[in-house]
Structures are given as C-alpha cells and as structure tokens.
Amino acid sequence: MKGKKTLNKTSKNNFITMGGLLLVYVIVLILKEGGITTNLINGQLVPICAYMIMAISLNLTVGILGELSLGHAGFMSVGAFGGVFVGTLMQEVSDSKVLCLLVAVIAGGLMAAVAGLLIGVPVLRLRGDYLAIVTLAFGQIIKSIVNILYVGLDSEGLHVSFIEKCEVLDDGKLIISGAMGATGIRKLSTFTFAFIVLVVCLIVIFNLIQSRTGRAIMALRDNRIAAESVGINVTKYKLLVFSISAAMAGMAGTVFAYNYSTVAPTKFDFNTSILVLVFVVLGGLGSIRGSLIAAALLTLLPELLREFSDYRMLVYAIVLILVMLGTNNPKIRDFFAKMFARKKTAKEENANG
C-alpha cells in the first residue's frame, strides 16, 4: 500500500514541472489583467505557448525516440493552414469563438498527425543522418505545396486549385491564397486557451513516457537491436511517436495562426524547424522542463534585445553560444547540482528536526 502512495521520482518531477508552469501562468495572468506587463510581453504570450508545444513535441521525437527530425515546422504549417481552413468552415456554422477554435485546433492536430503518418511510413525506414536529411526535405515539400495551394469558399462550395488561383464568386473569399498564405484570420487565440492546449500536450507526453509504450520507445532509443530482440515492434512505435509529435506540432500551428491575422507558408521554413530544435537541444534532450524554459526564454530574448537595434541578432547569437558553453560546462553543472543538493539536504533536516 505504501508503495502506491509515494510517488516515484519521475512523477514527482513531472508534478513540479506542471505546478511551476501553473504558477507562472497564474502570475502572468494577474500581471496582465493588472496592466503591469507591457504590450510586447502580452503579445508574446500565445506564441510562447505555441513554441513550448513545438519544443516538447519535438523533444518527444528527438529526445525520447532519439531520431533527429529537421522538418518539424512542416507539421506546424499543416496544422496552421488545416486549422484555419476548418476554423473558417466552422465560422459559417457556429458563432461560438471557443467552439470554432477548439474544432480548428483538433482538426489541425489530426491533419498534422495524418501528414506525420504519411511521411513517417517511408521516412522511418531510415536512421540517423539519413532520416534527418529526409525529414528536412519533407519540411521543404510541405512548404512548397502550401505555397502553391489555393482554397476558396463561396456560395457554390469549396474550390481547390494548385499553382493557378481558383475563381471565387464575389460572395466568397480565398481561405488559403498561395504565397500570400491565409489572410483575414479572426484573432481567436487567447493566452488561456493556448495554455490549456499546452497542458493537455504535457499530460499526454508525461503519461506516454511513463507508460509501457514509453518504456518501449526509450528502449528503442537506447539499443534498437536489443529492443527488437525482445519483441518490440520498431516500426509501430516509431510511427506512433512520429504522429503524436506531428499532431502536437499541428495543434501548436493552429494556435499560432489564430494569434495573427495572417500567416504565410514561408513562416514555417527550415529556419523555424532549426529554431525549435535549438529550444530542444538547449533545454536538454529528453528534458521536457528544459524545453519549456528554453522555448520561453529564446522566444522572448530577441525582443528583449531590441535595445541593441541593428546588432540585435548578433547579440542573440552570442548569448546563445554563451548559454550553450555555460550549460555544457561541467563546473557550472556541478555548481547547480550542488546547490540543489544542498537545498534538499537542508529541507530534509528541517523535516526531521
């Protein structure tokens, strides 16, 4: 009985992450409602949540499954445009903003999951560098396809065309318009909504990692041959992780798109994929908490560096390098480890005394 009551170390860690996140959410919300935070910070809240979802979902592929993916922005793109498309259709049926957004996010996630599955089947036969290169290519392919995709809606129904703009009657409009992307999106995303999506994704990931499936996935990462020898189905688990990861990226894409009145296909290019990968690597492979923190800080950082005007991106790069060197330095790591250890022993002493 006792064993059931006490949490294991991972669960405890997960609760700390969740609790911390919730605390930050409440604090930020109070500050925002109180009018203390600047417009700049307020405007960044939804994108930060979206990037956090991107980071934890990519961490699932890169950190937990151990396969390098360089096309994650492609799934975000599928989610963004798919979500906006379904959301616009929903708008015709329902006036409820929340319902509209909810359906859009679910649809965006599903579409991205399907894309992930379709891409995963041929791609996951490869390993290591080869897989990375092919995911990169698929990311570019998704970008290029959305770039020439036109979807229109009018009283006659839906019109879809490639390369050439489709004709839309005067009472309708183009939902997705090639290189222009989607324009005239209603700004539906709110901080609270984005946060809820983030929490849902987190719960899914935490439970997945702790489950039988999660252990199988990590076994695959650590030693594929050994895992296979005990009967773990490599393709099945790889595809599972790949599509869950894609689904979350898709949801992030929809939340992101609904925060802006326009979203262009070029937004989700190779650079965005790399940016998300930087969040993951900087936060620590396999560390969900690290990904969350890195995503938030690195999204805010370029804006906070506006003081440096033209040298902003240079300073940003230097800070990145310093942080990388810093976090990888054994001495600094030891320092933090010691500090936490000291706190712990102090706490225990207090508890005993």
Next chain:
Amino acid sequence: MKKMKKVVCLGLISAMMLSAFAGCGKKDSGSDVIRIGGTGPLTGDASVYGQAAKRGAEIAVEEINALGGLQFELNYQDDTHDTEKAVNAYNVLKDWDVQISLGSVTTNPCIATAAETYADRIFALTPSASSTDVTKGKDNMFQMCFADPNQGSASAQYINDKQLGTKIAIIYKNDDAYSTGIYETFMDKAAALGINVVSTTTFNTDSQNDFSVQLNDAKNAGADLVFLPMYYQAAALILDQAKKMNYAPKFFGVDGMDGILTLEGFDTTLAEGVMLLTPFSADATDEKTVNFVTKYQEKHNEIPNQFAADAYDCVYAIYEACKKGEVTADMSAEEICDIMIAQFTTMSFDGLTGAGMTWGTNGEVTKAPKGMVIQNGVYVGLD
C-alpha cells in the same frame, strides 16, 4: 582565473537581460511631439526596403521639425520581414505610446500589423505594403503605393495600349506575395484584353540565382516581351543571363524594379531599354525630388529608391493632414485616428511619387503610374 571569467560572463549576460527588461518600460518623450512609429525589415534579406523607408521617413521628419510648428518623433522598429516579429515590433511601438503608425514596409507583416492598428484604433499609412489584403475591411489603414491589382492591371493595360509586344512571357516569384499578387491581376487583365501570354515560369527564394530554364522557356516560345513583376535583385540577374544567352526581348518591370540602376556591381548597359511602371524616379528634375535626392545622397551616399520616396511622402501626407485637421500632440491616438480618416478621404496631396494623390474610403491611393524606359543609364518618360 577561469572561474572568474565565467562569473564575469554570466554577470554580463544578466546585466544585459536586466537592461533589456528595463528598456521595456514606457518612455516619456514629452507631450509636445507627435509620435510616429513604423515597422520594417531593418535587418535580414529584405533590409534594403526597410532601411530605405526608414531613411526616407527620417529625412521628412527632420525637415518638418526644422520648420517649427508641429513636431514629430520617429521610431522605426525591426520586423525582419516576418509577421510574428512585426506584431512584436508593433507592440514595442504601442508601449512607446505611438500616436500615428506608418504600418509596415513589406506586405505580409503589414497585413498582420494592420489588424492590430485597426483593433487599437491607431491611424496607419503604409509606404509600400501593396496588397489589397492590407487595407481590406479596415477604415483606418491607408496606402501610399499602388495596390497590387492596380500595378498588375495597369501593366497589362499599358502593354496592350502601347502595343509593346505580341507574345508575352512572364517570370514571377511564387513564394513572394508581392510578385504573385501582381502576376495574378496581370493575368486577369491580360485574359480580358486578349493579350497572348506564351510562357509563364516561376522561381522562389531558394532558386533565385539561375534563370536559364525560365529564359529558355520564354525564348523557345518566341516571346518578344518579358514581364518581370519582382524586385530588382532578381531582375538584374535575369537581364544579365538573358544577355549571355543572346536573348534580347523587351523587358517590362513594375515598381520593385526601381533601384536596379543603383545596384552595386550591376552593369547599367544591361538595363538599356528596360521599361517599368514606377511612381518615382530619382532623376526627375522638379525641386522636391532634387532636394530629397541630394539630402539622401549626402546622408547615406546612395540614390534613394521608391521605398524611401514613399516613406518620405507618407510623413508629409500625415503632416498635411495633421495641419488641416488641427491635430495636437496631446490628443490620444483614437482622436487623431478619426481626424486623419476624415482628412485623408477628402484631401489631395502632392508628393515625390505623384501629384494630386487622393485616397478612397478603402484606403487605396489614386495616382497616375508613370511609364519609364531606361536610356543611357537614366529613366526617361515613356509617354
């Protein structure tokens, strides 16, 4: 010692973060100036346009402030030609209590910031974001440049009226909203006028160095006029490569072609005979243009392009409207917005990029496009 260094490094980083955080606070810039803000790509691939617009606006603000009377303060924020960053940049301006906005320089970011200025009731006049999506459905968003449809259909009309070519080839950039926007409206008009388009080819950001496929396609189709709705960097390469393959059709560009003569390392003889529709020519001899071009050259050592002229005109148009509407610096952005909308929809403005410009309630400008042809390295009017 090594440890010391790290401590110093960490200290520096935290100091930087702190100063940046502190920088977020509202700035008190006095109540006797009207704060004008804009966003544009000051860094990155599209920085040519953002820098030009910023410099043009700066010159106008300096001139106006030197006149006495109404005083302006200009704040340009970097958006790296990205919608997300543009909204961030706009929020920085909002924290600065911006009263009148210059929108964004490039199209997609401007669509994003236009939605924000519309929601916040801040008047916006963009120098160069040319898509109709920028102004659609927003009563307080105005444009200084031609809207894309105007450019595309005006080009088609012009080519048809002047009988410039019988077989037309088009090369456009299909991941660029500006280029595809003009292409689409050109094709609509071309179909209506019965223009014979024999070759349509595309390129994108990743493939804008080699145009032999596109040019060969046009050449094999026997095109005698190639329409280039794109910015001048790519157009310069096309001209160069066409010459190398001994293909000499007429080339016709739009306002993005402006600036080609000042491109570093570009052989201007290649542009001989190139036609373009542009509202501004740096070689014009009227007093205003000469004054602007000399000032710009003194400060930045280069010839201003159309973006600089548009931004310069924007500031002056706002100045005129402020004067007529008796705007004072202590008014709120909402109050100014209403006055500006009333002024802009009724006034007529003479600037560098056209005389007698008027604005419709949809925010689009009406001014006559000038057909130009490049002869001996300078623009000459076509008409």
